[in-house]
Amino acid sequence: xxxxxxxxxxxxxxxxxxxxxxxxxxxxxxxxxxxxxxxxxxxxxxxxxxxxxxxxxxxxxxxxxxxxxxxxxxxxxxxxxxxxxxxxxxxxxxxxxxxxxxxxxxxxxxxxxxxxxxxxxxxxxxxxxxxxxxxxxxxxxxxxxxxxxxxxxxxxxxxxxxxxxxxxxxxxxxxxxxxxxxxxxxxxxxxxxxxxxxxxxxxxxxxxxxxxxxxxxxxxxxxxxxxxxxxxxxxxxxxxxxxxxxxxxxxxxxxxxxxxxxxxxxxxxxxxxxxxxxxxxxxxxxxxxxxxxxxxxxxxxxxxxxxxxxxxxxxxxxxxxxxxxxxxxxxxxxxxxxxxxxxxxxxxxxx
Numbered sequence: 001x002x003x004x005x006x007x008x009x010x011x012x013x014x015x016x017x018x019x020x021x022x023x024x025x026x027x028x029x030x031x032x033x034x035x036x037x038x039x040x041x042x043x044x045x046x047x048x049x050x051x052x053x054x055x056x057x058x059x060x061x062x063x064x065x066x067x068x069x070x071x072x073x074x075x076x077x078x079x080x081x082x083x084x085x086x087x088x089x090x091x092x093x094x095x096x097x098x099x100x101x102x103x104x105x106x107x108x109x110x111x112x113x114x115x116x117x118x119x120x121x122x123x124x125x126x127x128x129x130x131x132x133x134x135x136x137x138x139x140x141x142x143x144x145x146x147x148x149x150x151x152x153x154x155x156x157x158x159x160x161x162x163x164x165x166x167x168x169x170x171x172x173x174x175x176x177x178x179x180x181x182x183x184x185x186x187x188x189x190x191x192x193x194x195x196x197x198x199x200x201x202x203x204x205x206x207x208x209x210x211x212x213x214x215x216x217x218x219x220x221x222x223x224x225x226x227x228x229x230x231x232x233x234x235x236x237x238x239x240x241x242x243x244x245x246x247x248x249x250x251x252x253x254x255x256x257x258x259x260x261x262x263x264x265x266x267x268x269x270x271x272x273x274x275x276x277x278x279x280x281x282x283x284x285x286x287x288x289x290x291x292x293x294x295x296x297x298x299x300x301x302x303x304x305x306x307x308x309x310x311x312x313x314x315x316x317x318x319x320x321x322x323x324x325x326x327x328x329x330x331x332x333x334x335x336x337x338x339x340x341x342x343x344x345x346x347x348x349x350x351x
Contacts, residue, residue, distance in 0.1 A: 001147060001206030007172045007179055009202045014182035017189065019044070023051065024181060029103035029128035030061045036120045037088050041081050041303075044188075050079055061103075064089065065096040073257050073337030080302070080340070082255060087115025107133045118164075123180065132176040134167030136160075139187025145219035146191060149208025155223035225304060231269050232309040233276060234342075235262040237289070239316045243327035244350070246336065254302065259336040261311075269297065269308055276312065287318040295349075300341045309341060311349075 018024070021044065023035035034054055038047045053075055058064040064072070069089055076085040091113045095101060103124070104110045110121035118136065125131035134140075141154045144166055152159040172179050190197050198210055209215045237245040246259045262283055264276070273291065276282065293313035300307040320327075328336065330351055338346070 001203065003170050004172075005206070006147065006203070007170055010182040010186055011172070011175065011179060013190075013202050014178060014185060018181070018185050019189070021048070022055075027128050029105075029124050031055065032124050032127045033103070033116075033120070034088070036123050037084050037115070038079065040084060040120075042079060047079070050076070061092050062096055062101055065092040069257060070337055074335060077258075077337050077343060078340050082258065084115065086257065091115055103128070105129050107131055126171075126176045126180045130177050132168075132171045132173050134164070134169075134171045135180045135184060136164055136167045137184060137187075139184050139191075140167060141219050142193065143183055143187045143191045146196075146209035146215060147203050147207050149212065149214070149218070151218065151220055153222050154219045155221045227304060227306055229306045229308065231266050232307055233264040233266060233271060234260065234309060234311045235264065235283070236311055236313045237262065237285075237316055237320070237327075238292075238314070239319055239327050241319070241327070241329070243329050244333065245320070245325055245327050246333065247326070254305065255339045257337065258342075259333075259338050260342045283324070285316070285320060287316045287320050289314045289316050295345075298341065298345070307341065311345060 021035075023031055026032065035047075035051050038050050038054070042050075054064075057071075057075060058067060067089070069086065072085050072089045073082060076082060079085075094113065095103060104113070105125075106129070107121050107125040110116050110124055111118065116124075122133045122135045125133050126135065141163055144150060144163055145154065148166065150162065150166075152162050154160070154163060170179075170183075190201060191203075196215060198204060198207075198215065201207065201210075204210055209218045239245075244261070246261060247263075248259050249255050249257065264279055264281055266279075271279075273294070277291075291312065292315045295311035295313075298309045298311075300309060333346065333351075
């Protein structure tokens with residue numbers, strides 16, 4: 001299939017079948033950027049309420065830049081990949097403080113911003129500024145691999161180079177914005193990973209994968225993800241005012257900037273109560289306490305990690321003071337940004 005026929009067919013398909021999504025009805029680069037960051041690693045159905053919530057709380061990039069990080073992370077809670085939110089907040093501040101609140105208006109300039117990679121830069125450049133640069137996400141890889149019969153591994157350096165060159169060559173100069181939206185939408189709802197709608201596909205006659213019986217084999221991706229198992233023992237201390245002790249996670253580990261409980265991480269999945277209480281890192285407490293409850297072990301899956309978490313409930317018979325202790329009531333905890341594992345546990349067992 002030649003380039004012109006391919007792009008024309010997608011542009012004819014798009015107006016009839018496209019979903020009505022709010023970020024498709026604007027050329028505002030801030031709104032487009034916000035939607036693209038939210039939709040990374042996130043399905044549209046899950047991401048849409050977050051997009052609407054962010055627009056409501058931060059209608060302009062100046063509003064986002066002026067917000068404190070804790071508020072941003074709290075609104076992001078449940079989406080995961082929290083570095084996306086931190087990078088977004090950082091970049092908003094940079095644009096406001098150093099670029100006079102104006103988004104860079106080209107693909108190459110957008111790439112210089114923290115948290116904006118090749119895909120996001122291409123999306124903003126084409127949707128907001130109509131620049132003829134091709135987007136390349138999972139949906140686009142799949143459509144191109146199947147239609148043109150490309151068996152190069154999309155996880156390889158050569159694959160990325162080959163597919164990017166093809167994606168750029170297919171963008172029609174007269175309408176790059178609609179074309180890029182069309183090819184992504186086509187991959188999302190027509191040329192899907194499983195059970196694509198080949199019967200009513202406008203590209204069927206020229207689709208190499210369909211003609212050769214390779215629809216289920218393409219695209220090829222040989223990336224192997226190594227998964228690390230970690231064993232978390234959360235210590236939940238409740239004082240006489242029914243407040244819970246919580247700590248902000250620091251450093252470069254998962255969930256940095258979010259709040260959880262006092263944590264002991266061990267090399268083994270299970271630990272006896274006596275061993276837990278005498279662990280070298282068990283916190284020093286200037287009050288009597290009693291173990292009130294032990295939870296079951298909860299499994300929480302991240303992209304590269306499996307977290308096995310157990311919660312140990314302790315009741316204190318007095319207030320605990322000190323620089324390392326901070327207790328929060330229900331309303332305060334509601335306002336804290338928390339990993340979804342912690343938020344769900346709190347909802348089930350406390351609030």
